[in-house]
Amino acid sequence: MATDILTHGRVTWTHIVRPTAEDIRDLAARYPQFHALNLQDCLTEVEFPKLDHHDDYLFLVVQAPLWDERRPGVHPAEVDIFVARGTLVTSHTGEMKPLVELFTRARDDELARDALMAEGASPLLHRVLDVLVDNSFPLVQRLEHAIRHVEDSLFDSDTRHILDEIARVRRDVIVTRRILHPQWETIHQLEQGAWPFIHEELEPYWGDLSDHLAQLRWMLDEQIEVVNGLSDTIDTLASHRIDAVVRLLTVVTVLTLPLTLLATVFGMNVTLPYAEHPALFVVVVGAGVAVTLGLLWLIRQRRWL
Numbered sequence: 001m002a003t004d005i006l007t008h009g010r011v012t013w014t015h016i017v018r019p020t021a022e023d024i025r026d027l028a029a030r031y032p033q034f035h036a037l038n039l040q041d042c043l044t045e046v047e048f049p050k051l052d053h054h055d056d057y058l059f060l061v062v063q064a065p066l067w068d069e070r071r072p073g074v075h076p077a078e079v080d081i082f083v084a085r086g087t088l089v090t091s092h093t094g095e096m097k098p099l100v101e102l103f104t105r106a107r108d109d110e111l112a113r114d115a116l117m118a119e120g121a122s123p124l125l126h127r128v129l130d131v132l133v134d135n136s137f138p139l140v141q142r143l144e145h146a147i148r149h150v151e152d153s154l155f156d157s158d159t160r161h162i163l164d165e166i167a168r169v170r171r172d173v174i175v176t177r178r179i180l181h182p183q184w185e186t187i188h189q190l191e192q193g194a195w196p197f198i199h200e201e202l203e204p205y206w207g208d209l210s211d212h213l214a215q216l217r218w219m220l221d222e223q224i225e226v227v228n229g230l231s232d233t234i235d236t237l238a239s240h241r242i243d244a245v246v247r248l249l250t251v252v253t254v255l256t257l258p259l260t261l262l263a264t265v266f267g268m269n270v271t272l273p274y275a276e277h278p279a280l281f282v283v284v285v286g287a288g289v290a291v292t293l294g295l296l297w298l299i300r301q302r303r304w305l
Contacts, residue, residue, distance in 0.1 A: 001014070001018075001056045001081050002017045002018065003015070003016045003023050003026065003027075004016075004017075004103065004107065006103070006106060006107050006113070006117075006251070007274055008106075008113050008117040008118065009117065009118055010085050010086045010120075011087075011088070011117040011118075011120060011121050011122075012086060012087055012088070013088045013089075013090070013103070013117065013124065014027065014030075014087075014089040014090070014138040015044070015089075015090050015091065015103045015297045016076055016089070016090070016091040016092075017094045017100070018093055018094050018155070019042050019043060020043075021043065021092075024039050024040075024042055024043060027039065027089065028041075028237075031057075031082070031084070031087065031089070033054070033056050033057060033084070033135050034057065034059075034082060035052075035059070036055065036178055038052060038059040038082070039060070041080060042080045042091045042135060045078060047064050047159075048061075048182060049062055049182045049183055049185075049186050050185070050186065051190070052201060053102065053189075053193065053195065054084070055196070056084055056197070057082055057084035057087070058081060058082070058084075058197075059080070059081070060080070060081040060084050060186060061078065061079075061080055062078070062079045062080075062081060062129065062132060062183065062186065063077065063078050063079075063179050063182065064077050064079070064096065064098070064132045064133075064135060064136060064179065064182065064184075065077075065136055065139050065175070065176045065179045066074070066095055066144065066252055072102060072168075073127045073168070073171065073172055074139065074171075074172045074175045074176050074179075074226055075173070075175070076175075076266055077092065077093065078092060078095050078100070079091070079092040079096055079099060079128075079132065080092070081125065083121055083122060083125045083130065083197070083198075084121065084197055084225050085121065086120070086121055086269075087195075088121045088124050088125055088128070088146060090103075090128060096135075098131045098132070098134075098135045099128065099131060099132065100267070102116075102127070102128065103280075106256065113164050113273070115226040119199075120199060121197070122197065122198045122199045122202055123202065124246060126200075126202055126205050126206070126209070129187070130205075130209060132208050133209055133212050133213060133216075134212070135184070136176075136180060137216070137263070139176065140176065140216055140219050140220065143169060143172055143173055143176065143190060143220075143223060144219075146168075146169045146172075146222060147169055147226055147230070149165070150162060150169060150227075150230055151230065153165075153263070154233060154234065154237075155228065155237070162234055163238075166227065166230055166231050166234060169227055169233065170224075170228075173220055173223045173224055173227060173240040174224070175182070176220055177217070177220040177221070177224065180213060180217060180220065183215045184214065184217065187206055187210050187213060188206075188298065189212060190206045191203055191206035191207055205245050209262060211234060218298070219302045224230055251299060254295055255292050255295055255296060256292075257292035258287075258288045258292050258295070259288040259289075262284050262287065262288045264290075266284055279288065
């Protein structure tokens with residue numbers, strides 16, 4: 001849909017937003033060394049991050065977690081990257097706003113452009129990946145706040161909304177961890193690889209990205225443990241509350257049983273002994289009340305109520 005080309009010194013940054021088949025054909029004509037399969041990946045959603053290395057360029061598929069306000073929840077946003085000597089190509093659907101902002105700043109601000117692109121394409125690649133990784137921290141912190149809210153509301157009288165919140169948070173944490181986990185391997189390959197168009201002095205910077213990803217993984221693993229613990233706690237509380245309701249209903253049923261039984265017996269359309277006696281009603285009601293009070297006393301003695 002939109003292809004912007006920014007050149008500074010010996011570095012050219014091609015930024016494609018919502019690529020079309022025509023954009024990819026133009027890219028193939030401009031860089032004939034790019035493999036057709038890698039170009040095709042820019043038009044499809046690759047479900048797993050990867051790094052393909054060729055003689056004169058690298059192709060990376062990077063994913064980052066994003067929060068979608070239209071359908072609240074975490075989903076992956078993909079960025080396809082070509083890097084060669086003096087060349088960087090980024091392609092994505094436009095959801096990755098930090099990357100759009102980075103390109104816009106480089107295009108509109110000469111000082112920012114010089115800081116980002118003066119040292120070469122591979123330092124620019126590091127800056128792009130750094131932006132994508134750093135953008136994950138606010139989202140993980142947002143999940144942390146959601147977990148804290150669940151903890152604060154755990155012992156509310158109405159837990160129906162808590163069950164829904166726990167399910168949503170668990171889903172978001174699992175999705176975020178699934179997105180970020182394979183990114184570490186991609187960065188590790190950059191750190192361990194030896195390509196002439198990737199600056200060797202960037203090795204500590206790749207290590208720094210790996211550390212950030214490891215920190216995110218650790219935070220998400222801990223969040224999973226907390227969410228699982230909260231889920232077990234809410235299940236236990238719900239079970240106790242159900243037991244209390246069942247116990248109360250059982251007590252009510254037992255207490256009304258004598259009167260119900262007597263009413264059933266003396267309500268039958270048959271001749272019963274002393275059916276015409278004037279004191280029968282008082283005796284039957286008195287017996288039912290006495291038995292009920294006796295059951296109530298027994299229940300209180302056993303501490304069932």
